[in-house]
Amino acid sequence: MKMLINGEWRDSISGRIFPVHNPATGDLVGEAPLGGEDDVVSAIEAAGEAFSDWAAKSPRDRSKILFFAAAEVRRRNTDLAALLTAEQGKPIREAVDEINGFANILEYYHGLSAVPQGEFANLKGYGRATVERRPLGICGAIIPWNMPAIIMGWKIGAALAAGNTMVLKPARTAPLTCLRLAEILGEAGLPPGVLNVVTGPGETVGREIARNPSIRKVSFTGEVETGRQVALDAAPAMKRLTLELGGSDPMIVCADADIGAAIEGVVRGRFYNCGQVCTAVKRLYVDESIADEFVRRLTARVEGIVVGNGMDRGVGMGPLNNRAGLERVASVVDAARERDEGEIVAGGRAPEGEEYKRGLFFLPTLVAGVPHDSVLFSEEVFGPVLPVAAVSGLDEALTLANNSRYGLGASVWTHDANVIARATEELDAGIVWVNQHLKIPPEVPFGGTKGSGIGRENGSRALDEYSEEKAVLVRL
Numbered sequence: 001m002k003m004l005i006n007g008e009w010r011d012s013i014s015g016r017i018f019p020v021h022n023p024a025t026g027d028l029v030g031e032a033p034l035g036g037e038d039d040v041v042s043a044i045e046a047a048g049e050a051f052s053d054w055a056a057k058s059p060r061d062r063s064k065i066l067f068f069a070a071a072e073v074r075r076r077n078t079d080l081a082a083l084l085t086a087e088q089g090k091p092i093r094e095a096v097d098e099i100n101g102f103a104n105i106l107e108y109y110h111g112l113s114a115v116p117q118g119e120f121a122n123l124k125g126y127g128r129a130t131v132e133r134r135p136l137g138i139c140g141a142i143i144p145w146n147m148p149a150i151i152m153g154w155k156i157g158a159a160l161a162a163g164n165t166m167v168l169k170p171a172r173t174a175p176l177t178c179l180r181l182a183e184i185l186g187e188a189g190l191p192p193g194v195l196n197v198v199t200g201p202g203e204t205v206g207r208e209i210a211r212n213p214s215i216r217k218v219s220f221t222g223e224v225e226t227g228r229q230v231a232l233d234a235a236p237a238m239k240r241l242t243l244e245l246g247g248s249d250p251m252i253v254c255a256d257a258d259i260g261a262a263i264e265g266v267v268r269g270r271f272y273n274c275g276q277v278c279t280a281v282k283r284l285y286v287d288e289s290i291a292d293e294f295v296r297r298l299t300a301r302v303e304g305i306v307v308g309n310g311m312d313r314g315v316g317m318g319p320l321n322n323r324a325g326l327e328r329v330a331s332v333v334d335a336a337r338e339r340d341e342g343e344i345v346a347g348g349r350a351p352e353g354e355e356y357k358r359g360l361f362f363l364p365t366l367v368a369g370v371p372h373d374s375v376l377f378s379e380e381v382f383g384p385v386l387p388v389a390a391v392s393g394l395d396e397a398l399t400l401a402n403n404s405r406y407g408l409g410a411s412v413w414t415h416d417a418n419v420i421a422r423a424t425e426e427l428d429a430g431i432v433w434v435n436q437h438l439k440i441p442p443e444v445p446f447g448g449t450k451g452s453g454i455g456r457e458n459g460s461r462a463l464d465e466y467s468e469e470k471a472v473l474v475r476l
């Protein structure tokens, strides 16, 4: 595929390309242009030219395009999901969910943006006051490879609905679905230049988006260290920033929890997308009175997860997306094994067999009895590995849960109203779930506290993050 600039499909200025491989088979899925700084500059020019017409459109006209695009994305879900699985690795039913999730976001902002934004009042002594919301201008979006469609939706839904234009950079190992989704937006009527997609490396394409002063806001999702670099690069131009960074979500299972439901919650919460989700369950704290039974039943359930090519029927978990990620996961498990930090009760290695040889597979892994100071708890492990520890009660669980440099999500599993009240109050995270984990509907704001980032996406106030207020005082 080519990159999208000003409504045209273009090669990179250098003429270079990079391959995209299927992480389950190693096969070539496609190619994308290896963009550089010059390509970003050209996309910025296109976004700048498109801005005034797009901003001048009525919110209703803008939102209609999002609505038509969402309908077309739903209609083409099967093909889009197959492409997503091929380049990213996730099981096909998760890809189908993700494509629908992208459509959900566009539909949500279609509904919201048709409602006029702004306020007015007669301020006695000052005159008539209006507060308008105006788009920021050209926005930049930098996204990772784990959930490319959903995260693209988080970035473009509010930004385009609010009247901005955009330059978006997908990740190197999963750019193709993003390009297809951008193509569908164009077919639905998005004018040339409103959304430009530049493929290529973070060090060139990503950095130019962060640095270029014509871009007024950057929304970045990825690792903490990259986010810090983006913030430094964006600072001289005083850009607005949204940083959606890492997470190490705790899940607390209380003594009265429905154990069966909690086990399913762990399986989905940790092993969905092969554990490569920012809000995956990354630390499991189980009340000591049920810990042995819980770990025994969870181990049996985890050992039953079928690992394989995401396109194959019955597969519950696909490969990791890229070799660096696989190597990081394997090395953190090896480190825990060498230091004797807990007992690996499931997985802990790559699966054996001819069908796994060419792919980036790792078995779903459970490590029980992990000491609280283990690296498995302190670092974000971005793959299918779950450390478990028994806790002596809610006090200890909450202390451990909050003892992290991250604060993205957290969940508590109980039916005790007092425990729910206390846990939802005290857990330091951007989103707290009770008796569930992982679901992020477009209606609720999403983002983290502490090292998990700055700002929020989703929800009605995301429109505020992509616009600024202008006060006008009129005295006649």
Ligand code: NAD
Residues within 6 Å of the ligand: 142, 143, 144, 145, 146, 147, 151, 169, 170, 171, 172, 200, 201, 202, 203, 205, 206, 207, 210, 221, 222, 223, 224, 226, 227, 229, 230, 243, 244, 245, 246, 247, 277, 278, 279, 380, 382, 408, 447, 448, 452, 453
């Ligand atoms: P990453 O930081 O390596 O890359 C993210 C994007 O940034 C990619 O497009 C990459 O090319 C680009 N990039 C790399 N260096 C850059 C630079 N110097 N300047 C600008 N852009 C640059 O992250 P990843 O490995 O793709 O994703 C995994 C991480 O993302 C995990 O830490 C995960 O928790 C996090 N994540 C967070 C959320 C959230 O909403 N909080 C959601 C998904 C993933």
